Amino acid sequence: MPLLDLGIAGAGLLGRLLAWRLARAGHRVSVFDPAPGPQPRFDGQGAAAFSAAGMLSPLAELDNAGPDIATLGWRSISLWRDIVAALPDPPAFGQLGxxxxxxxxxxxxxxxxxxxxxxxxxxxxxxxxxxxxxxxxxxxxxxxxxxxxxGEAQIEPVKAMFSLYHHAPGVQWHWGCRVGTLHDGALQIDGAESGWRRFDTVFDVRGLGGRPTLPLxxxxxxxxxxxxxxxxxxxxxxxxxxxxxxxxxxxxxxxxxxxxxxxxxxxxxxxxxxxxxxxxxxxxxxxxxxxxxxxxxxxxxxxxxLPDNRPHIDVTPQRVAVNGLFRHGWLLAPALVEDALAAWARLRADAALPGPEIER
CATH class of the missing domain: 3.30.9.10 (D-Amino Acid Oxidase, subunit A, domain 2)
Structure with a gap:
């Protein structure tokens, strides 16, 4: 399968999961984020994933979320188990309810x-x-x-974020680089490496940085x-x-x-x-x-x-956007990444573009 040159806007949980999965499949991956580095910031300004509790609670979230969120959550728990097992320096993970x-x-x-x-x-x-x-x-x-x-579970977020970062082989991490605009196959960088960069596909996982494109x-x-x-x-x-x-x-x-x-x-x-x-x-x-x-x-x-508190996935052959995870970031991220990459692979095949190889 052909390997691709891929750009990711955002180095939060979604960005690190994507980088880890795509790099393990051999793709050339570049990640751009405005943070000064990969470490957590506990000042209200860094990636929200570092501040999260790491509860994987499909049942408890039924309090004010639909059964589809719970279904995604159960799948994510299974995926987290596989991810943790694949990491050389894994975060704590438990499923005692x-x-x-x-x-x-x-x-x-x-x-x-x-x-x-x-x-x-x-x-x-x-x-x-x-x-x-x-x-x-x-x-x-x-x-x-x-x-x-x-059946509910938990994961240690700070360690998981570091493990995904350290064990994504060959990824180029560009810190201090804010992505201002994205188009199919291209992203515009502000800051340390300003200008347009072109890729086979770009991934938009900027969280609140996705405004005003999305009503976040x-x-x-x-x-x-x-x-x-x-x-x-x-x-x-x-x-x-x-x-x-x-x-x-x-x-x-x-x-x-x-x-x-x-x-x-x-x-x-x-x-x-x-x-x-x-x-x-x-x-x-x-x-x-x-x-x-x-x-x-x-x-x-x-x-x-987003206004309905539901996650959003938008996929074209050269651009993938995932956002609006609300309070369900750690609960939903692996399943949403899996769904987005599967839809992306299908669209590239339908468009007769080089198809990505994706490793779980």
């Missing part, structure tokens, strides 16, 4: 969430008694109501990174809260990550006292051991979303 918790006063909210799950064939939430929860997660204090969401908005996410030696938490936990869907996610290195699912704001400023207090108080209410943890980082970032 996740927990949904609710205080007694929030049972009505829990019932609404469970009703959405019950409406989808095959979606199950298994109720847990206080003793069952204690046996499963001794670090948690039973809040009143608990359910296991079986930024959805703010906020996280608290806690160092809690010996915390003992094994599974991601979602706590139903009057204002937020608060989550707790165990990370390697005795870290517990706290976050809220979404805030409709494009504010990139540091976290407010109100947000920090609400997140930490909610987490402490179900995990008392966090009282003696130490705050490592208060982080925030914006995730790209």
């Amino acid at each position: 996740s927990l949904l918790l609710a205080h007694r006063n929030d049972f009505a909210t829990a019932q609404r969430v469970l009703a959405r799950l019950a409406a989808v064939p095959g979606a199950t939430a298994s109720p847990l008694s206080a003793q069952q929860l204690a046996d499963m997660e001794p670090a948690l204090q039973p809040p009143g109501h608990a359910w296991l969401l079986p 908005r930024g959805v703010r996410g906020e996280t608290v990174w806690l160092h809690a030696p010996g915390h003992g938490l094994l599974r991601p936990v979602r706590l139903l809260h009057p204002r937020h869907r608060v989550y707790l996610v165990p990370r390697p290195g005795d870290i517990v990550l706290l976050g809220a699912t979404e805030i409709e704001s494009e504010d990139r400023s540091p976290m407010s006292l109100r947000s920090a207090v609400e997140l930490m108080a909610a987490a402490h209410s179900v995990m008392p051991a966090l009282a003696e943890s130490r705050i490592l980082r208060l982080d925030r970032n914006l995730r790209p979303a």
Whole structure:
């Protein structure tokens, strides 16, 4: 199969997944990104993937997403398992299910969430008694109501981003280069290497940088990174809260990550006292051991979303665009990349252009 010269605009999660897959197939790959380098930035300005919790939760996302998102998510979990196995220096990955918790006063909210799950064939939430929860997660204090969401998974985002970057063979990474305009087979670079560059195909995965071509908005996410030696938490936990869907996610290195699912704001400023207090108080209410943890980082970032909060794929033989992953970036990215590359290969074949070789 002929090998191609490919350009990727954006070095976030989608960009690194694409670069890794296409380079492994032997293609010449160049990636352009305005960031100064591959490392994370925790100032609200870098790739949102670094700030994410890494929860792979098809069932929990049925709270306000359709069953098609869950279907993509289940496929992505399988793909993540294969990707992690193929990386020489893999990120932490686990599939022990996740927990949904609710205080007694929030049972009505829990019932609404469970009703959405019950409406989808095959979606199950298994109720847990206080003793069952204690046996499963001794670090948690039973809040009143608990359910296991079986099959859900988690991945360590920062390590995954570095592993994809370091093990994409032969990729040319161009940092400090913002892509301003894309056409079929060409992209315009601003900054360190300004000018037009031509490729057999270009991939547009710039996130919010895709404006104004797409009607994107930024959805703010906020996280608290806690160092809690010996915390003992094994599974991601979602706590139903009057204002937020608060989550707790165990990370390697005795870290517990706290976050809220979404805030409709494009504010990139540091976290407010109100947000920090609400997140930490909610987490402490179900995990008392966090009282003696130490705050490592208060982080925030914006995730790209379209008006319907659904992902968007647009493919021609010489241009592929994927955007609008909303809060589902880590949940959906591998499946969307697989679908976009499959559609691209078909279109190039129909147009009698050299067909790409793509390795999973």
